[in-house]
Amino acid sequence: MAIRIDGKLMSAQVLDDVATDAAAFYQEFGIKPGLAVVLVGDDPASQVYVRNKIARATECGINSFKHRLPADTTQEYLDRLVADLNADPEVHGILVQLPLPAHLDEERILTAIDPAKDVDGFHPVNVGALNIGKESLIPCTPQGCMIMLRKVLGDLSGKHAVVVGRSNIVGKPMAALLLQANCTVSIVHSRTNNPQLLTKQADILVAAVGKPEMIGPDWVKPGAVVIDVGINTVERAGQYKLVGDVHYAAVEPLTQAITPVPGGVGPMTIACLMKNTLTAARRLETQSRSGRQYAVMV
Numbered sequence: 001m002a003i004r005i006d007g008k009l010m011s012a013q014v015l016d017d018v019a020t021d022a023a024a025f026y027q028e029f030g031i032k033p034g035l036a037v038v039l040v041g042d043d044p045a046s047q048v049y050v051r052n053k054i055a056r057a058t059e060c061g062i063n064s065f066k067h068r069l070p071a072d073t074t075q076e077y078l079d080r081l082v083a084d085l086n087a088d089p090e091v092h093g094i095l096v097q098l099p100l101p102a103h104l105d106e107e108r109i110l111t112a113i114d115p116a117k118d119v120d121g122f123h124p125v126n127v128g129a130l131n132i133g134k135e136s137l138i139p140c141t142p143q144g145c146m147i148m149l150r151k152v153l154g155d156l157s158g159k160h161a162v163v164v165g166r167s168n169i170v171g172k173p174m175a176a177l178l179l180q181a182n183c184t185v186s187i188v189h190s191r192t193n194n195p196q197l198l199t200k201q202a203d204i205l206v207a208a209v210g211k212p213e214m215i216g217p218d219w220v221k222p223g224a225v226v227i228d229v230g231i232n233t234v235e236r237a238g239q240y241k242l243v244g245d246v247h248y249a250a251v252e253p254l255t256q257a258i259t260p261v262p263g264g265v266g267p268m269t270i271a272c273l274m275k276n277t278l279t280a281a282r283r284l285e286t287q288s289r290s291g292r293q294y295a296v297m298v
C-alpha cells in the first residue's frame with residue numbers, strides 16, 4: 001500500500017510552528033507579522049484561495065491586509081499600491097495574486113515588490129538568490145513539496161528527480177531546490193521527446209503542468225514518490241471536481257508514496273506562505289531595530 005502524503009495534516013504542523021513563532025515575534029517586537037494580499041478582478045477560484053490564505057493567517061497570529069481591486073484596475077494604480085505596501089511598516093509580506101488580467105504587466109509588478117517583502121519568492125533578486133544557493137524567500141509551492149519529500153524520504157541525495165513542467169512559479173524553482181538537495185534533476189516539458197522515457201526513471205516525480213490526470217501509470221516507475229502540484233477543476237457528471245495532474249487511482253498502487261488532490265500540495269503552499277511571512281517579518285524588524293535600511297536584502 002502506498003503512503004498517502006497528507007498535506008492537510010502536514011500543513012497543520014507547519015502552521016502550528018508558525019503560530020508559536022508569530023507569538024514569540026509579537027513578544028519581541030510588539031507588532032504582529034503582517035501580510036498584504038492583492039487580488040485584481042473577480043475570478044472565483046482566486047477568491048477562494050485568497051479567502052483561505054487570510055483565514056490561515058488569522059489563525060496563526062498574522063495580520064492580513066486584503067486589497068481587492070476591480071478587473072479594470074490600471075497599471076499606475078497597481079504600481080502605486082505596491083509602492084505604498086513596500087513603504088508600510090506594518091506590512092512584512094506582499095502577495096499579488098496571479099494570474100493578473102491581460103492588460104497588466106505581471107513582470108513589472110513582481111519586480112516592483114520589495115524583495116525583502118516578496119513572500120512568493122518571485123522577484124528576480126530572490127530567484128537569483130535561490131539559484132546560487134543563497135538564503136532567500138523560497139516560492140511557497142516548491143518549498144511545501146520539499147517538506148513533504150523530506151518527511152517521506154529523509155535525505156534526497158543521489159535520487160533521480162523528474163519535474164514535469166517548467167513554469168517560473170513551480171517547475172523551475174522546484175528543480176533548483178531538488179538540485180540543492182543533491183538530486184539528479186531532469187525537467188520534462190511540452191517539447192520533450194518521449195517524456196515517459198525520463199519519468200519512468202524517476203525516484204521522485206513532481207507533476208506541475210496543469211493538465212488534468214495527464215500522468216498515468218505508464219509514466220511512473222514502481223516505488224516512486226509522486227508529488228502532484230496540479231489543481232484542475234473538471235466537470236464530471238454535471239459536478240465540478242478538483243483533480244491533479246496525476247491520475248491518482250491508476251498511479252497510486254504503483255507508488256511508494258503520493259500526494260492527493262485536494263488535500264496535498266495546496267494546503268502546504270498556504271502554510272509555507274505563512275512561514276515566509278514570518279521569515280520576512282523577522283528580517284525586516286531585526287534590520288530596522290539595528291537602524292540599518294537596505295533597499296535590497298536577500
Ligand SMILES: Nc1nc(=O)c2c([nH]1)NC[C@@H]1CN(c3ccc(C(=O)N[C@@H](CCC(=O)O)C(=O)O)cc3)C=[N+]21
Pocket residue numbers: 048049052095096097098099120140231242261262263264265266267268269270
Ligand atoms: N502570487 C500567487 N501566489 C500563489 O501562491 C498563487 C497565486 N498567485 N495564484 C493562484 C495559485 C493557486 N494557489 C493555491 C494555493 C492553495 C490551494 C489549496 O489549498 N487548495 C486546496 C483545495 C481548495 C479548494 O477546495 O478549492 C487543496 O488542494 O486541498 C490551491 C491553490 C496559490 N497560488
